[in-house]
Amino acid sequence: MHTALWTTASLLALVFLAAGAVTLAKDREWLRVNGMAWAEDFPAPAVKAIGAAEVLGAAGVVLPGLLGIATVLVPAAACGLAALMIGAALVHLRRGERSAIAVNAVLFALAAFTAWGRFGPAAL
Template sequence: MEIAFWIVAGLLALFYLYAGAQKVLRSQEKLRPMMGWVDEIPMPVVRLIGVLEILGALGLVLPPLTGIAPGLAVAAAIGLVLIQVGGMIVHLRRGEKNLIGLNIALLVLAAVAAWLAAARL
């Protein structure tokens, strides 16, 4: 279980650190080719999503790594599940049901990470 947690949490953390940094640092014009939805969501909200993704990534790995409040990893994973639910809603409203595959995969991985993190407590 320990190894499984670190594999899942590590992969999710890498993905969300990258994705979150892109949303925080790039302009709307540079995000548009990768994320067409940025035209419909105010940029402060896009930036907030990026910050939440970065915090979720850090929350997945830092508490278990340091041993300080390891329960926060469960909360971080649940937060990442909620981000993906929101992402699926945005894609479905835009008629992009073919794009929710990544959201579903990330949601499942985050749910598995929450379960594995809870099992470590």
């Protein structure tokens, strides 16, 4: 179980670190042109806040477990990432981008599995 949870958390961390770093580093217009059209629906500070939440979530699902410090943050971060994916799915649904919702659903499932595992049967 621990191996599956570490694998899932690592995958989540990689995906959200990459997405969050790009969202933080680039402006809304660049994001819109390069496949993140959702950014045009939000003010620039909100886009940066989403990017920061993704980066912090990425760190939160792996660092506390690796360091053995405040390990309750692992499932809490996973819950935060799951909530982000619910919000992302709603945005994509509103925009009519149904194919993007599948990615959100997979990432939600990985985050929910991580939260469930680390809150319950394989708590750190």
